[in-house]
Structures are given as C-alpha cells and as structure tokens.
Amino acid sequence: xxxxxxxxxxxxSVNLVLGQxxxxxxxxxxxxxxxxxxxxxxxxxxxxxxLRVALGLQKPTSGTVKRQSxxxxxxxxxxxxxxxxxxxxxxxxxxxxxxxxxxKILSLLAExxxxxxxxxxxxxxxxxxxxxxxxxxALVREPELLVLDEPVQGVDVHGQVELYQLISxxxxxxxxxxxxxxxxxxxxxxxxxxxxxxxxxxxxxxxPESVTNDPAFIELFGTAAVQSMAxxxxxxxxxxxxxxxxxxxxxxx
Amino acid sequence: MIDDFLxxxxxxxxxxxxxxxxxxxxxxxxxxxxxxxxxxxxALLGVALGxxxxxxxxxxxxxxxxxxAILLFYSQRQRQLASDTMLGIFAHGALSLGLVTLxxxxxxxxxxxxxxxxxxxxxxxSDLGWIFVGGGVALGCLLWLWKPLLAITIHxxxxxxxxxxxxxINWMFLGLIALIVAVMMKVVGMLLVTALLIIPAATxxxxxxxxxxxxxxxxxxxxxxxxxxxxxxxxxxTPTGPTIVGxxxxxx
Numbered sequence: 001x002x003x004x005x006x007x008x009x010x011x012x013s014v015n016l017v018l019g020q021x022x023x024x025x026x027x028x029x030x031x032x033x034x035x036x037x038x039x040x041x042x043x044x045x046x047x048x049x050x051l052r053v054a055l056g057l058q059k060p061t062s063g064t065v066k067r068q069s070x071x072x073x074x075x076x077x078x079x080x081x082x083x084x085x086x087x088x089x090x091x092x093x094x095x096x097x098x099x100x101x102x103x104k105i106l107s108l109l110a111e112x113x114x115x116x117x118x119x120x121x122x123x124x125x126x127x128x129x130x131x132x133x134x135x136x137x138a139l140v141r142e143p144e145l146l147v148l149d150e151p152v153q154g155v156d157v158h159g160q161v162e163l164y165q166l167i168s169x170x171x172x173x174x175x176x177x178x179x180x181x182x183x184x185x186x187x188x189x190x191x192x193x194x195x196x197x198x199x200x201x202x203x204x205x206x207x208p209e210s211v212t213n214d215p216a217f218i219e220l221f222g223t224a225a226v227q228s229m230a231x232x233x234x235x236x237x238x239x240x241x242x243x244x245x246x247x248x249x250x251x252x253x
Numbered sequence: 254m255i256d257d258f259l260x261x262x263x264x265x266x267x268x269x270x271x272x273x274x275x276x277x278x279x280x281x282x283x284x285x286x287x288x289x290x291x292x293x294x295x296a297l298l299g300v301a302l303g304x305x306x307x308x309x310x311x312x313x314x315x316x317x318x319x320x321x322a323i324l325l326f327y328s329q330r331q332r333q334l335a336s337d338t339m340l341g342i343f344a345h346g347a348l349s350l351g352l353v354t355l356x357x358x359x360x361x362x363x364x365x366x367x368x369x370x371x372x373x374x375x376x377x378x379s380d381l382g383w384i385f386v387g388g389g390v391a392l393g394c395l396l397w398l399w400k401p402l403l404a405i406t407i408h409x410x411x412x413x414x415x416x417x418x419x420x421x422i423n424w425m426f427l428g429l430i431a432l433i434v435a436v437m438m439k440v441v442g443m444l445l446v447t448a449l450l451i452i453p454a455a456t457x458x459x460x461x462x463x464x465x466x467x468x469x470x471x472x473x474x475x476x477x478x479x480x481x482x483x484x485x486x487x488x489x490x491t492p493t494g495p496t497i498v499g500x501x502x503x504x505x
Contacts, residue, residue: 077411080407086407097415147414
C-alpha cells in the first residue's frame, strides 16, 4: 500500500524473544488513518503479543515501533478479570475513564447499544454486553486509533456479526483507524480493509480477497476452512517455502 | 472507670481496624491475601534485625517487610514459579530464618506468643504513635492513589494505555501494605494480620454498592469486631487477638 498519508502506527522488523522463545519474527505492520487492519492467525500465533508491542506495553527485542506523536489510542482488552468482591457498576467503570461525565457515559453506552446496563454490576454482564461496554470505554478519549483484542470473544455468532457491524459503523462515523485481532475468519473478512495473517511471522497480508487466495493463508487455515468461506481457492502447487511449518507448530502464549 | 491499658488497647485496635478497611478491600480485590501473609511471616526476622541493629523493633519489622515486598515484586516478574508457591517459600523461609536468628541471640528473650497472636493489652503509648502516624500516613497515601489504583485493579494494561504510571503506583501500594502489616502486627499478631485485612472487607462486600462504600464499611465492621473482641476477651479472659478475629470470621 503506497499512501501519501503518514501512518498512525508503524512497526518495522519487530522481533520478540521471551524466555528463549521466539514469539514474533520480523513482523512489519502499518496502519493509516481510518483504516481497519485485522490480525488473524491460529492460537498462539502471537496476535495479542503483537498488539501489546504496538501499544508499547511490551518492548520488542529488536525492531522499531513508531506511533504518530500525540496519537490517542483507545484500547479494548481481551478479557476483564474482575474479582467478584469488587462492587463496580458499568457507570462507575466508565466514570473512571472520563472524570464522571455522566452525559458522555450515557451517549457512549447508547452508541454501542448497551445503555440499559448502565447500573448493572460489571461481573453480571453477558459476553456481548461486556464487549460493548469495553468498546465504549475504549471510545472515551475520542481515539484516532482503536486497538481491539478479540472484540467478539465470548459472543454467539449472531452477536459477532452485529459487533463487527458496530465496529465498522464506529469507524465510518468517527473516522478512526481500527487495529484488531481475531481468530475467526468468516465474519471478519466482511468488516476489514486489510488483513495480516500471523503465525509468529507474517504469512501474508493484503485485502481480504487477496489474502484468502494466498497459498500461505490456505496452508495456515486448511483448505476446508477456506472453502467454507465460499471464496475462490487458489492452486496449491506454489507454496511459500518459509511457510512450510505454518499452523503445525503453533507456540503457546 | 476504664483501665488505662484497656483504653490504649481500644484506641490502638480501632486505629488499626480503621486503616485495615480500605487496604483490606484492595487486598481482596487484587487477591493479595497471601502476599500480606508472607509479609507478616517475616516479622520475627524484623524483630531480630531490630535487636541486632539496636533499633526500635517496629522499625526493624518495617524494614524487613519493605525488603521482602521489593523481593516479591521482582521475583513475581521472573515468573519461574507459580506465585503462590513462591509466596509460600518466602513466607516460611522468612519465618524459619527469623526463629533461627533469634535462637542464636542468646541474651534476647522474646514472648513468641505475643508476636504470633498479638498483644493488644500491652500496647504502649509509643505503639499508639506508630499506629496513628504510620497508619495515618498510609491511609492518606492510599486516598491519594485511590483512583489510579482502582483503574489498575480493574485492568493493568488498560490503565497503562490510558497513561497511568502502573509500575510506580504498584510499588507504592505494596510499600504501603508492608508498612501497615508491620504496624498491625502489634495488635493482632503475625498469624492474624491478614485476617483483620480481609474478613471485614469480605463481610462489607454484601452491603456495598461501590468500592468506596465497601472500604468504609470494612473499617466500620473492623472497629465493631475490635470492640466486641476486647469486651469478650475482658469478660472471659481469652487471648484478645483471636477473640477479635474469631467471631469476625464466624459472623462472615
């Protein structure tokens, strides 16, 4: 992608070794304003780790991560491990991030469609409600870049479609860029501009259409999974050599 | 007419319970009960250090607790062992080391039971000073850290992305815990410090609708337990620390 615009965030040749295990190998990532980039890959491929590196939560062993100066980031974590003894309502959870601005809390919750849970305890929310509340929290600081770690986790398939629609609607309305992680293929394909297929290293990247036709992608996810997406399956005779072990030896993270 | 020693015990006990409420709430929310236990187990080592360096024993305990907190913070980052295993190693290691060190000091005799279960009836004016100055400072700092600490308790990475200096605040919080554990030791003893931290907080949970209410209620419940415990111990001549904690646990 040759865009004249400065990228919001750019990671170049990132390597990460933790405890003698190679978690990320020569990963490049670039995201421009208003763009949705989805990182997909099998469990243990280093997707969350890559997000943590992009956010500056984890220092890479080598390589650089450049964020546009003054870039405001909204982050939606993968899980929220709240101890049941912490009495915390959704209202209070939101208030912590926006100086108790009640009007803002209400409008953000309405934007993600969960205004009705405002006085519920966070621990009692359903999977879908929790994800939406976390998304609202990520929007508090009017971010130019949303970083979402498995935003549809713990949500049924119907709800997943709705959540991805919500994410692209938020992008269209707010014009913010979205960097997200997902391990499901079907649903995310419709909601993203760019796909980056990760298995410690980048197997392939590009638009959803070009990626699903990439032999490395097929190798990683298996022919059946790709065919079930009802897209054209490329001739498997020309493999990428560097991808020979994709999907067979995922590391655990 | 209330006796002097009983009055001091009451004031000291109430002071400790007041401080324990908000800190205990955080200990419960952040699942640090075993951490507090480990710190209190090192108290004898602190006493030994106090004798060795000829300093105030409470200062000795505070120093050792702080050192141990630093050590735990670093070794938890290594993640070689499960954290409860590591805390267990440190707790019992420190306890044994303390006992052995004290045994080597032939001219020092301490009342072990008083350290294990506390000796609230022997609280001196200087102990009261420690409780109120040390506890007051700790409580003031906690109020100051309250909001960021709550954000970290909810989600550490989220807090970090939102610009909260997570490591620095965690450091300060662990330091404060180490300080109050050392101060509380006198009242309920090293074996029961954690109990006074977590039981009132856990009980308060049922009645609290937000974090602040839980902290205040925990202080209140702790104070109630101290009053009842002192009264009971006076009536039936039972050891005071356990008489404070015991019914508290049963009530929960």
